[in-house]
C-alpha cells in the first residue's frame with residue numbers, strides 16, 4: 001500500500017485526504033533527523049512544512065520515496081538537486097498562504113509604526129508610558145516592496161488601501177504588471193533611497209541573500225523601517241543590529257531568521273525590534289489551504305501520476321494524466337528500444353511528435369523518452385531525474401512538433417545519435433497499445449514486451465528458417481515475429497518476442513548464421529513507471 005509520512009505539524013485535513021484517497025498515512029511531527037532517517041525508507045511520500053530539513057543524508061535512506069510535498073511556499077529546507085538526482089518529485093503549494101503572509105507583513109508594518117508590542121508589554125506591566133510611544137502615520141508614506149510576486153503584490157495592494165505610495169524592485173516584474181498593480185517599478189537603489197518602510201518578499205537565492213546589508217542600509221533614508229516576512233538570510237542580522245543601535249533604522253520587524261528555530265539571536269532584546277517565530281503562514285485558513293492542497297497534489301501524483309506545482313518536473317493535470325498514460329508507455333518503449341540498439345556514447349536525443357501526439361503536453365513525454373533511453377544503462381532513472389542526467393552527460397536534447405499529416409493519426413519518434421551512428425525508432429498507439437511502426441526508415445509492426453531479439457540481416461531466402469531452427473534447437477520459444485525490409489533483396493530486420501532470455505552462447509551462434517548483420521538481445525521489463 002502507498003504510504004505517506006507527515007513530518008511537520010499540518011492541519012488534520014491532510015491526513016484525512018490521504019486516507020480518503022486510499023493512502024496509508026503516519027503523522028510524526030517533531031522527530032529528530034536521526035529518527036526521520038530510521039523510518040523514511042518505509043514511505044512513498046513525505047509531507048513537510050519548514051521545520052523538517054530534507055537533506056541528502058535523509059534522502060540517502062529514502063529508498064521508496066517518490067514525492068516530497070511542501071505545505072507552503074519556500075522550499076529552501078529541501079535539497080532539490082539531491083531529490084531530483086534520486087528521481088523524487090518536489091512540489092509546493094504556491095498560493096495557499098499568500099494572503100495570510102501578506103497580512104502578517106502589514107500587521108508587522110503597523111506594529112512598527114505604532115510600537116504596539118512594546119506598548120502592550122509596558123502597559124500590561126503597569127507603566128502607562130503614554131509619551132514614550134510616539135508613532136508615525138502610514139498615510140502618504142512610501143513602501144518599498146522588494147520582490148513583487150504573489151505575496152509582495154498583495155502587500156502592495158493592502159498598502160495602497162492604507163493610502164501609501166508603493167515602489168517595487170523586482171527584476172522579473174513587467175512594466176504592464178506594475179501598472180496593473182498600481183506600483184512604481186524602480187531600481188533597488190531608488191527603492192532604498194525613497195522608502196519609509198521596506199518589506200521583503202523574495203525567495204532566498206544567491207542574488208537575494210544579504211540584499212539588505214550595511215551597504216544597502218547606508219543608501220536608505222534615515223529612520224527607515226524594515227519588515228522581513230520572507231527568509232532570514234535576506235537581511236544581514238549583524239548589519240541590521242548596528243543600524244538599529246545607531247538609529248539609522250528606526251525599527252525592524254522580523255518573522256524569519258538566519259537560524260531557525262531562533263531561540264537566540266543578536267537582534268533579540270533590541271527596543272526597536274518586533275519579532276515573531278516564523279508565523280507568516282500561521283492562520284487556520286492558510287494552514288487548511290496548504291494542507292488540503294499538498295495532500296491532494298501528492299495523492300494525485302502517487303495515485304494518478306498527475307503533477308501539479310512541481311519544482312523539478314513538468315506539470316501533468318489530473319485530466320491529462322489518463323490521456324498521457326498510453327503515450328508515456330510508448331515514449332518509454334521507443335526510448336528504450338533506440339538505446340538498446342545503440343552502440344557508443346550518446347551525443348543527442350531528438351524527440352519528434354506528429355498528429356495527435358503533437359497536440360499533447362509533450363514535456364513530460366520527452367522526459368519519459370529520456371528515461372527510456374537512460375534506463376537500460378543506469379539504475380534509478382525516472383522522468384524526474386532523466387533530464388538532469390542527460391544534461392550532466394552533455395547529451396543534447398531537442399523536442400520537435402511536426403504539423404505535417406502522416407499515414408498515422410499520431411506518431412512519436414526518437415532520433416538518437418551516438419559518436420558514430422544515428423538510430424531512429426517510430427511508434428504509434430493502436431487502441432491504447434504502443435506499436436513500433438518504423439526502425440531506421442524500415443517499416444515494421446511490433447509490440448515490445450519482455451525478452452526480445454533484434455536482428456538485421458541480408459534479405460535472402462532461408463534466413464528466417466535458419467534463425468527459427470537455431471532458436472528452436474536451443475529450446476527458445478518464439479512468441480511473436482515481426483519482419484520488415486527496405487526493399488526486395490536489401491537489408492531486412494526483425495523483432496522477435498521470445499519466452500526467455502537468450503543465453504550468451506546462443507547469441508554468439510546466431511551471429512554466425514549466414515546473412516546475419518546484427519543480433520541484439522532486448523529486454524522490456526515491466527517494473528518501470530510507464531510500463532503499466
Ligand SMILES: NC(=O)c1ccc[n+]([C@@H]2O[C@H](COP(=O)([O-])OP(=O)(O)OC[C@H]3O[C@@H](n4cnc5c(N)ncnc54)[C@H](O)[C@@H]3O)[C@@H](O)[C@H]2O)c1
Nearest residue numbers: 074101147148149150151170172202203207229230280281
Ligand atoms: N514568513 C512566512 O511564513 C512565509 C510564508 C509564505 C512565504 N514566505 C516566503 O515569502 C517569499 C515570497 O513568496 P511568494 O509566494 O511571494 O513568492 P513569488 O515567487 O510569488 O514571488 C517572489 C518574487 O521575488 C522576485 N525576485 C526573485 N529574485 C529577485 C531579486 N533578486 N530581487 C528582487 N526580486 C526578486 C520574483 O520575481 C518574484 O516576483 C518566499 O521566500 C517564501 O518562502 C514566507
Ligand SMILES: O=C(O)[C@H](O)COP(=O)(O)O
Nearest residue numbers: 049050051072073074281
Ligand atoms: O514558505 C512558506 O510557506 C512559509 O515560510 C511558511 O512556513 P511554515 O509552513 O513552516 O509556517
